[in-house]
Amino acid sequence: MNTNHNSDTPDGEPEASPTASKNLKDSGxxxxxWSTLLLAAGLALFxxxxxxxxxxxxxxxxxxxxxxDATQTPALSAPVDTNAGEMLYRRFSLRGNYLPQRQVxxxxxxxxxxxxxxxxxxxxxxTELGGQVLLVNRGWAKGTADRLQLPNVDVxxxxxxxRGRLAYLPAPGIRxxxxxxxxxxxxxxxxxTWPTTAQISTLLxxxxxxxxxxxxxxxxxxxxxxxxxxxxxxETHLGYAVQWFSFAALALIIYTxxxxxxARKRRETNT
Numbered sequence: 001m002n003t004n005h006n007s008d009t010p011d012g013e014p015e016a017s018p019t020a021s022k023n024l025k026d027s028g029x030x031x032x033x034w035s036t037l038l039l040a041a042g043l044a045l046f047x048x049x050x051x052x053x054x055x056x057x058x059x060x061x062x063x064x065x066x067x068x069d070a071t072q073t074p075a076l077s078a079p080v081d082t083n084a085g086e087m088l089y090r091r092f093s094l095r096g097n098y099l100p101q102r103q104v105x106x107x108x109x110x111x112x113x114x115x116x117x118x119x120x121x122x123x124x125x126x127t128e129l130g131g132q133v134l135l136v137n138r139g140w141a142k143g144t145a146d147r148l149q150l151p152n153v154d155v156x157x158x159x160x161x162x163r164g165r166l167a168y169l170p171a172p173g174i175r176x177x178x179x180x181x182x183x184x185x186x187x188x189x190x191x192x193t194w195p196t197t198a199q200i201s202t203l204l205x206x207x208x209x210x211x212x213x214x215x216x217x218x219x220x221x222x223x224x225x226x227x228x229x230x231x232x233x234x235e236t237h238l239g240y241a242v243q244w245f246s247f248a249a250l251a252l253i254i255y256t257x258x259x260x261x262x263a264r265k266r267r268e269t270n271t
Contacts, residue, residue, distance in 0.1 A: 032259065039255045043248050050244035057237035067229045075163050092213065093163045096125040098221075099133070100155045102204050103189040106170065111140040111224055117191065118170075119153045119223060120212065122204060123162060134209040135169075135200065136162055139223030153189055155221045164213040165227070169197060 067089050075093040098121050105117035119138040125131055141151040172194045181190070183203060190203065201208040215222045 031262070035255060035258070039251060042251045046244045046248035046251065050241045050248065053237045053241035053244060056232075057234040057241065060232065060234040060237060064229055064234070070165060087166055088211075089165050089167060091163065091165045091216075093161055094123070094125055094129060094213070095159070095161045096123050096129065097157050097159050098123055098136070098155050100153075100157055101188065102186075103153055104135070104195065104200055104203075105141075105150065105153070105189050105191045106195070107191040107193045109140055109170075111226070114142060116143040117141050117151060119151075119189075120200070121153070121155060122206065122208070123213070126159075132209050133204075133206050135197070135212040136164065137167075137212045137214050138221060139215060139225040141223045150189060150191065162213065162215060163219055164215045166211045167214050167227075168210070169195065169212055171196075 070089045070091060073091060075091040076087075077093045077095075100121060102122065104120040106120060107117060109116055109118045117140070119141055120135045121138055122133050123136040124133050138153070138155070141153060143151065175194060180199060180202060183205065186203065192200070197208050197210050197212075214227045215225060217225050
């Protein structure tokens with residue numbers, strides 16, 4: 001009687017064929033290639049986002065410093081130059097008179113946790129200052145639960161001098177343009193949500209300078225005023241930067257652990 005003996009290995013288990021070993025090696029190389037490529041793309045994304053947030057934090061610190069420095073500078077009494085973008089946040093002392101018949105209330109403005117309105121009153125400059133009209137933001141006025149009951153924002157139209165700093169109107173992250181109301185049917189003061197200077201100019205039927213003047217705290221006929229730059233704080237950007245760098249470190253750690261385990265399995269298979 002013939003007896004067949006398995007002579008492939010001493011313990012009776014068949015050896016891995018050269019073809020199987022080659023396929024296993026090729027598969028490992030492919031996984032290493034694609035995982036390394038994915039890691040490189042992830043690191044590029046995470047690190048670039050982190051450094052971008054650091055750059056934004058530096059820009060915001062410089063902006064806040066400029067904003068605070070402008071507070072300490074003497075108020076300018078020169079005419080407001082419509083091309084003077086470098087005058088943004090500079091303080092001005094302007095002579096003229098309010099045009100209180102047509103005022104705009106910036107709706108859904110929050111101050112100290114309360115919702116209300118910022119009061120925009122057109123102000124006509126004296127002739128020697130150019131005679132133009134700009135919006136003076138007289139501060140935040142509290143609203144009521146009844147949306148139809150608006151705050152009383154009356155102000156005299158006598159000649160006066162106002163002091164404040166130039167700023168652009170607040171703007172949303174995404175602006176959804178809505179049709180403007182019919183000028184002939186408007187009841188003033190008019191509540192508006194995120195209007196542009198051009199839109200207000202159309203409703204007032206008067207050309208406006210592109211800025212608003214944020215009325216100083218010590219000026220009369222104003223409301224609650226605590227002007228601060230409407231920007232994301234540098235600390236928030238730093239927090240986002242730490243998050244992105246953490247993602248990069250985590251991706252690198254996971255990559256290292258997975259390939260360490262894969263290499264160990266390959267060594268065990270080969271032995």
